Amino acid sequence: MKNTLVVVLSSLLSAVLAIAAYKYFEEPVTVIIREGTNVSPTYAAIDENHTDPEWNRALGSYPSAAPTDFTEAAGRVTQAVVNIKSQTASRLDFWGKAGSYESSSGSGVIISNDGFIVTNYHVVEDYDSFEVTLADNREMQAQLIGTDPTTDLALLKIEAQNLPHLTFGNSDSLLVGEWVLAVGNPFNLASTVTAGIVSAKGRNIDILEGAYKIESFIQTDAVVNPGNSGGALVNTRGDLVGINTAIITRSGQYEGYSFAVPAALVEKVIRDLREFGIVQRGILGVGIDELTPRHAENLGLESLEGVYITRVSPESGADEAGLQRGDVVIGINGIPTRSVPELQEIVARFRPGDILNVSYLREGRNGSTDVVLKNQYNDTELAVKQVGETLLRDLGFELRNLNREEIRKVGQIGVYVASIYRGSKIYQTRMDIGYVITHVNDKRVYSVEDVINIIESADGEVIFTGFYEGMDEKENYYYQFMK
Numbered sequence: 001m002k003n004t005l006v007v008v009l010s011s012l013l014s015a016v017l018a019i020a021a022y023k024y025f026e027e028p029v030t031v032i033i034r035e036g037t038n039v040s041p042t043y044a045a046i047d048e049n050h051t052d053p054e055w056n057r058a059l060g061s062y063p064s065a066a067p068t069d070f071t072e073a074a075g076r077v078t079q080a081v082v083n084i085k086s087q088t089a090s091r092l093d094f095w096g097k098a099g100s101y102e103s104s105s106g107s108g109v110i111i112s113n114d115g116f117i118v119t120n121y122h123v124v125e126d127y128d129s130f131e132v133t134l135a136d137n138r139e140m141q142a143q144l145i146g147t148d149p150t151t152d153l154a155l156l157k158i159e160a161q162n163l164p165h166l167t168f169g170n171s172d173s174l175l176v177g178e179w180v181l182a183v184g185n186p187f188n189l190a191s192t193v194t195a196g197i198v199s200a201k202g203r204n205i206d207i208l209e210g211a212y213k214i215e216s217f218i219q220t221d222a223v224v225n226p227g228n229s230g231g232a233l234v235n236t237r238g239d240l241v242g243i244n245t246a247i248i249t250r251s252g253q254y255e256g257y258s259f260a261v262p263a264a265l266v267e268k269v270i271r272d273l274r275e276f277g278i279v280q281r282g283i284l285g286v287g288i289d290e291l292t293p294r295h296a297e298n299l300g301l302e303s304l305e306g307v308y309i310t311r312v313s314p315e316s317g318a319d320e321a322g323l324q325r326g327d328v329v330i331g332i333n334g335i336p337t338r339s340v341p342e343l344q345e346i347v348a349r350f351r352p353g354d355i356l357n358v359s360y361l362r363e364g365r366n367g368s369t370d371v372v373l374k375n376q377y378n379d380t381e382l383a384v385k386q387v388g389e390t391l392l393r394d395l396g397f398e399l400r401n402l403n404r405e406e407i408r409k410v411g412q413i414g415v416y417v418a419s420i421y422r423g424s425k426i427y428q429t430r431m432d433i434g435y436v437i438t439h440v441n442d443k444r445v446y447s448v449e450d451v452i453n454i455i456e457s458a459d460g461e462v463i464f465t466g467f468y469e470g471m472d473e474k475e476n477y478y479y480q481f482m483k
Contacts, residue, residue, distance in 0.1 A: 396424020
């Protein structure tokens with residue numbers, strides 16, 4: 001009996017020691033911030049007799065379904081979700097050929113029967129070849145059509161016809177608490193489906209970069225893990241209502257919430273990339289901030305829902321339409337703007353030249369005005385893809401020409417640094433946003449094209465000379481990097 005007890009205790013001790021050793025030597029998990037999910041749901045009839053008018057108005061033609069059976073929607077959506085393997089050569093061998101590759105894996109959504117695929121920018125960022133695996137296991141090479149870092153979206157194209165694809169739904173009609181499905185390729189597990197609800201809308205989690213970044217995410221609690229980025233978030237009709245983009249995590253894996261770019265914004269960005277290769281960004285021409293209790297008290301407002309205008313740019317669409325500092329924007333084209341992310345998302349759906357009806361409060365009274373959106377150069381022309389745009393993105397900054405008012409104010413022509421990407425070559429020079437470039441390698445520059453041409457022809461060191469807007473324009477600042 002004693003021997004038997006000794007054997008049992010020895011076995012238990014060995015098992016405990018083995019588990020402890022495994023936990024001690026187990027490789028720690030990498031923390032991943034930008035990851036997304038794919039989703040798909042089922043049908044339900046709208047309640048025409050619902051007594052709450054706000055409910056029916058919010059639902060529109062996209063009502064929620066009874067959350068009892070997701071099989072039909074899941075089966076349809078998984079056919080349109082793909083795996084994307086992004087690759088780039090990391091070094092050359094003795095013969096000058098690619099010797100090894102760096103790669104990354106993510107998800108994508110087919111949005112047309114002829115092979116256009118939407119995914120996240122960070123899935124394709126810094127890579128030069130893309131292999132797409134379809135739901136039927138066919139593998140195809142994809143061409144990168146265009147990217148938009150400010151919304152973390154990208155567009156790919158494969159040569160194929162009659163492909164299963166998803167159609168865009170109305171992300172505005174999504175309600176907090178509504179069921180959604182997530183379909184993607186976490187950990188390279190193809191066609192994985194998870195379900196959850198919409199936890200919040202208009203969420204800003206401060207993960208994107210650039211002066212024109214747009215963060216108005218749909219937050220869900222559908223399970224999302226590494227590899228889901230670029231996947232489809234769908235409503236219970238199976239319509240695409242978002243592209244899963246990010247998770248917030250300490251462990252590197254799902255911890256409760258994921259975030260998706262709303263379909264209304266995705267559809268506009270992808271349409272621009274298809275037609276122009278770049279995004280046509282319409283600008284209202286105002287500085288904005290959240291409406292605080294202090295603002296509300298000073299303005300005599302009872303509600304904190306709205307966006308406070310901190311400044312109006314001269315000659316902008318907002319200026320010409322009569323908007324003023326201190327106005328509170330409460331709606332655009334009839335859609336409420338309760339927060340800064342909501343306003344930014346709505347404006348980002350339109351192009352320069354489009355007219356928006358802006359509802360606002362001024363000194364406690366309601367008003368409305370029509371604003372013509374302009375571009376970053378303060379006119380209504382659509383942008384043309386710049387030669388050298390890839391060069392600027394690789395260096396890590398966005399440039400624009402000074403507008404007429406800025407030239408009058410500073411007294412000279414230059415090129416304005418609109419945004420700088422973290423970790424880039426430009427970022428490492430310690431240059432800041434607002435820097436105005438006047439010379440590159442001692443050559444005078446008058447436009448973005450001038451800057452690009454000089455950098456492209458430079459051999460080795462590149463030196464910027466310029467000043468900062470709002471500071472002493474006669475004091476020059478210098479920045480340099482090796483090309």
